[in-house]
Amino acid sequence: MNLLDFALGIAAAFLAEELFGWVDRLGQWLVCRAARKLPEEQARRYEQEWRQEFSSLPKFSRLVFAVDLQRAAFVMNHQMTLPHVSIFIAALVRLIDIVGAVLLILVTFPMLALGVIGLKTQRGVRSPVIERLERVGYMGRRFSLLKLMVSDPSVSLRSGERPRIRGLAWLVYLARIDELPTTLNVLRGDMSFVGPRPESPEFARLLAEHFPEYSERQRVRPGITGLAQVRQPYAGTLALARRKLEYDLEFVTSFGVWRYVSIFLETVWIVLVHRR
Amino acid sequence: MGRGKTDGEPRITHQSLKVLSAFVSDPYRELAGADLFRVTKLASGTLYPILARLEQARWLRSKWENIDSADAGRPQRRYYRITPTGLARASALLAEISRGLRA
Numbered sequence: 298m299n300l301l302d303f304a305l306g307i308a309a310a311f312l313a314e315e316l317f318g319w320v321d322r323l324g325q326w327l328v329c330r331a332a333r334k335l336p337e338e339q340a341r342r343y344e345q346e347w348r349q350e351f352s353s354l355p356k357f358s359r360l361v362f363a364v365d366l367q368r369a370a371f372v373m374n375h376q377m378t379l380p381h382v383s384i385f386i387a388a389l390v391r392l393i394d395i396v397g398a399v400l401l402i403l404v405t406f407p408m409l410a411l412g413v414i415g416l417k418t419q420r421g422v423r424s425p426v427i428e429r430l431e432r433v434g435y436m437g438r439r440f441s442l443l444k445l446m447v448s449d450p451s452v453s454l455r456s457g458e459r460p461r462i463r464g465l466a467w468l469v470y471l472a473r474i475d476e477l478p479t480t481l482n483v484l485r486g487d488m489s490f491v492g493p494r495p496e497s498p499e500f501a502r503l504l505a506e507h508f509p510e511y512s513e514r515q516r517v518r519p520g521i522t523g524l525a526q527v528r529q530p531y532a533g534t535l536a537l538a539r540r541k542l543e544y545d546l547e548f549v550t551s552f553g554v555w556r557y558v559s560i561f562l563e564t565v566w567i568v569l570v571h572r573r
Numbered sequence: 574m575g576r577g578k579t580d581g582e583p584r585i586t587h588q589s590l591k592v593l594s595a596f597v598s599d600p601y602r603e604l605a606g607a608d609l610f611r612v613t614k615l616a617s618g619t620l621y622p623i624l625a626r627l628e629q630a631r632w633l634r635s636k637w638e639n640i641d642s643a644d645a646g647r648p649q650r651r652y653y654r655i656t657p658t659g660l661a662r663a664s665a666l667l668a669e670i671s672r673g674l675r676a
Contacts (some may be wrong), residue, residue: 345653350606368618373625
């Protein structure tokens with residue numbers, strides 16, 4: 298063996314070690330990601346169980362194990378939430394969400410970039426433009442709903458005063474560009490394009506106190522639009538809130554591709570024709 | 574939110590029969606995920622939903638291994654074991670299938 302062979306051998310061993318290190322880290326991240334998709338009371342148990350199994354496997358199998366756990370988490374959630382619906386229907390709906398979100402992000406990226414530039418120009422480069430609103434989502438899990446911040450965070454408000462939208466921010470709001478980051482929530486799996494409206498934890502708690510069946514709407518991902526939103530846009534009273542909940546529960550029991558598509562088309566019709 | 578059925582009949586598929594067979598062949602044996610991968614040759618995306626389904630129906634139960642992680646130098650394993658109900662139902666199912674195959 299000459300010196301070159303020896304050096305190549307050392308380099309190959311070093312690269313393999315480095316590669317396995319990275320693959321291991323990626324695998325561990327995927328294991329945690331899969332476990333955290335489960336309901337909170339189960340996430341801890343499965344994270345520990347799966348991490349242990351991951352570390353006991355041969356290095357070559359670890360990544361396959363971790364990648365396939367994403368499927369395990371999806372199926373386990375489905376078994377708990379929508380056992381009456383075929384897993385293939387649920388997977389198809391999720392696939393439509395992912396493909397739709399990717400396409401929408403690609404198509405609307407210039408508008409979003411203009412919106413961000415507009416807000417930054419108005420308020421200064423260091424000013425935050427993304428708003429994270431805490432919402433209750435799929436199986437009661439909390440998530441951050443992403444939006445562009447149209448109201449100026451540097452303006453202090455007196456109690457009860459509504460934030461004012463000024464200048465370019467008003468254009469962003471009018472063109473609904475502020476809602477485009479929500480597409481990222483759909484891509485991440487926090488939300489779907491169609492589903493019950495995601496509520497704040499306080500409002501969700503209040504509604505759950507009045508309506509014991511309220512948590513049933515958490516069997517599906519919350520949506521940007523939904524059956525309740527197209528049939529009953531406003532819910533200023535408890536009676537109307539109950540009516541909206543009935544629509545949400547109707548959506549859960551009749552969950553399917555046709556339901557999803559029809560609500561989506563109905564929303565497009567309402568937005569384009571009725572300008573609601 | 575309701576968490577689906579408990580104590581009911583779990584959905585039985587070809588793959589869940591493989592898992593049940595692993596337990597029925599030695600009912601007193603406790604099996605970890607790694608043992609079940611080896612015996613059933615199922616992938617993690619298939620195996621864990623089956624284990625969750627059987628556990629929810631009370632055909633299986635699971636518990637953490639009784640070791641001190643620091644002493645053992647590794648984290649505790651989660652072990653699965655078949656319950657008397659699970660054993661009775663799974664044995665009946667497997668016998669029925671084997672009778673069907675012989676007929």
